[in-house]
Amino acid sequence: MRVLTKSRFKLGLECPNKLYYTHKEEVYANNKSSNPFLEALASGGFQVEELARLHFPNGVLIEDDTDRTKYNYEEKVIQTNELLNKDNVVIFEAAFMFNNLFIRVDILEKKGNQINLIEVKAKSFKHGTDDVKYNADWKFYLFDVAFQKYVIENAYPEFKVTPFLMLADKDKSTTIDGLNQMFRISKNSGNRTGIIKMDEQLNKINIERDSILSLIEVSEIISRIQKSEERILPEYEFEEAIKLFSKAYEEDRYFDYDLKFNICKKCEFKKDEKKPYLKSGFENCFKRKLNWTEDDFKAPNAFEIWDFRRWKHLIDNQILKLEDISDAAFGDTTDNSSKIGRVDRQLIQKHKSLENETTPYLLKDSLKSEMENWKYPLNFIDFEASTVALPFYSGQKPYEKVVFQFSHHVYYEDGTITHENEYINVTAGDFPNFEFVRQLKNALGANNGTVFQYSPYENSTLNQVKVQLEASDESDKAALINFIKTLTTPPTDKDYKGEIWSPSRKMIDLCEVIKAYYYNPHTKGSNSIKAVLPAIFESSLFIRDKYSKSISDINLTSKNFSPNHIWLNFENEKVIDPYKTLGKPFEEWDTTMERITEMDEINNGGAALTAYGLTQYTNMSNTERDSLKASLLKYCELDTLAMVMVFEHLKELSIE
Structure with a gap:
């Protein structure tokens, strides 16, 4: 059975055509595919998830299948249903299915008919400056939660579902040393997260005091999404998108979504040099939609242009090759002859590329x-x-x-x-x-x-260490801070209200x-x-x-x-x-x-x-x-x- 999970729903929101290419590792190249052990290690997401579970010490885990190739969706749902018969229960990885929609909920808290849906993310927020709001940084996370809420409400109409995000809170600091050492990553742990908890150390911490995670209720934003007042794909209402995606994925059918070049540029389904025998989903789309030939793919195009910002013009006119884009379409050039301006640089690139110079x-x-x-x-x-x-x-x-x-x-x-x-x-x-x-x-x-x-990486890194030094008890912190200030310029963030200095050795x-x-x-x-x-x-x-x-x-x-x-x-x-x-x-x-x-x-x-x-x-x-x-x-x-x-x-x- 081909089920639409929350990760596949998110993929469809990026571009519905991607649903046709995903989970076809033997046919289509996927540049985001990697060793899941190293992937988990890099993100730290599973470590955060295990810390989040400590906030609910009586939680029951729906165990994952050790063999992911024989995943039993129905069995997970049956186990969840049995636990939901209790008046009060906390479930980790609760499973729900409605039609061919399937979700696993990071943390589900049931109190009577009240369901608290808690999605755990390694993403951070700071009160007042980068709160959770509907914008480019948060929209995919929020649609993920909205999708989960939709599935639960349709599977259990009698439940009242309140959605939350559990996030790393930048206003919190831990009171213990080595919090990250208490969650060890292991490729042989036998569980989905791949985390081994160091229980002897964890038993010594006070989760309310020492955790850096916070719960944020997102009911109001999720309601706007479900009412289609907020959209990622403007063509589709929220429920309409779910139904269209689920049907296309179930039928293993190419969605035939229009090309949005600014999205296509980031497509992961491109040729993989290490696996040249795999097909390119990216090229398949362009062949279908624009009738491109092999020569067209070799021609210089706007994807190569550094910091290009006029995508709407190209999408509206369905042009992408540099030979079809006028100089005026790039924007205004500068009169400064002492430095290369952004648009000037783009035009230099365009003409050198077309002239093969x-x-x-x-x-x-x-x-x-x-x-x-x-x-x-x-x-x-x-x-x-x-x-x-x-x-x-x-x-x-x-x-x-x-x-x-x-x-x-x-x-x-x-x-x-x-x-x-x-x-x-x-x-x-x-x-x-x-x-x-x-x-x-x-x-x-x-x-x-x-x-x-x-x-600017070294500059920003030293500035962050400067803040750490200021809060420290290091005996030489004044000398180290003064050294940093000789090299760096102050942060340029619009919310920065700290010290301003002029480096002598910038x-x-x-x-x-x-x-x-x-x-x-x-x-x-x-x-x-x-x-x-x-x-x-x-x-x-x-x-x-x-x-x-x-x-x-x-x-x-x-x-x-x-x-x-x-x-x-x-x-x-x-x-x-x-x-x-x-x-x-x-x-x-x-x-x-x-x-x-x-x-x-x-x-x-x-x-x-x-x-x-x-x-x-x-x-x-x-x-x-x-x-x-x-x-x-x-x-x-x-x-x-x-x-x-x-x-x-x-x-x-x-x-x-």
Whole structure:
């Protein structure tokens, strides 16, 4: 039986056509599919769900099937119905079915005919500033709850259902250390959440005092949704959408929903390079709706344009290829010739793409003027930080950053490049933030040269640690706070009402330098360093030649790679992405030793955060932790070396 669950209903709200492609893993590629163990680890959602259950100590769990391929919907409903015969009961994962609609409720509290429907989310809120309201941040969560309420009310018309969200409350701070350590993730736990509760530790906490979760009633918003006063898809009323989605999914029928290009751009059902034999749902839609051929897919289109904002014009006119979009459709250009404006950059991209012209565009004089303000030696820093719902230490609020790693490269005026410093702490339960800042202070205090970040991430991270320091009892907190203020600019959030300061050594955002003065057609519009770096490899013979030599043959030092290591290798005259050659964490692992992690590689930020999470929330041996630590150090070193390469390319162009 093909049932419409709450997750499939949400998918239909994103785009009804997705219902045809989902759960066809052997036919259609799905770029959101991943190892569920690592997925749960990254989100922290199951840990929050287990904490939420502690608020209801007498709750009864409807156990999940160990074999998900033989899921028994009816059996779950029967078990739920038996429990609902009680006047008062709390059920975890209560199951309801109406027609072919099926839901599992995170927490259901029954008092007579009163049902409290509680949906648990790892998402956070703050009273007064980001309360739960109907907007882009909350609408899918709210429609999820509305769908559940609809199914219960139709399955049990005699019940009065009151909907709630249970969320991480940013106005709460825990009063205990190691709250997140009390919920360990295990791929072998035998339950749906994959969480093992450390009962001996949990027995010592006062849930009302120590939990950071709060219940928020959402009856008024859910009522507006059910009355169709709020809609995600404007064409359909709430109940109409449910009926249409359920029928299409039950019949396994393509919905034939009109293309909304701004939604299509984010479609997960695109070709998977690792599984080229799978079909593309994205391409199937365009072939059906616009009669696109293979050549049409190869033609430059608006999906490639950085920060494009005129989607309504394209949707209304059903045009997407750049050759069909007039320059005027992009918006107004700027008169500022010293920097590349947003629309100017888009038009540069459009015309270079249509003309198949791959030479980088550069405002040479402006870039040169900018670079003359930089002071040697140049410092390139990169951080790795984790944000988790359940705090590490007493006094912390949900989603405060835990900064566990930095890398620091120095570029001297004579061209010498040293991997000068690094810091990492992956010890389970350690709160690294303050020692992180001490080590960074020591590292950057060795010279007074310009400091670079790539994106505002390092700035915002240090500002959050500044707030943590202000609330701490650290003996050197004044010195650490003053150090942070030399580097960072104050938060720009509209709700920020805190201290304002002027940094004496303000970090330069290398990404903003790229956006202001440089465009490389090989980036396809992306300004991410993971796109800019390969583009530079395509465009700069200097960079290709220099880094295709071993470390010992160039003016460079490394802390994590041997002198014989070569950063740039080639295959069919194309540079192999150096992130793909970092090596695997367990290449030399003794196969007779059991290990927790299934990680195959650490070559992107998401994998780094997952690896850190593994070191914190699993019962991992020190040997395994050290293997992940070594891989994290290599990854972060390459991140700051990548920044050096970007700088060297800009320097190369500015003096040509």
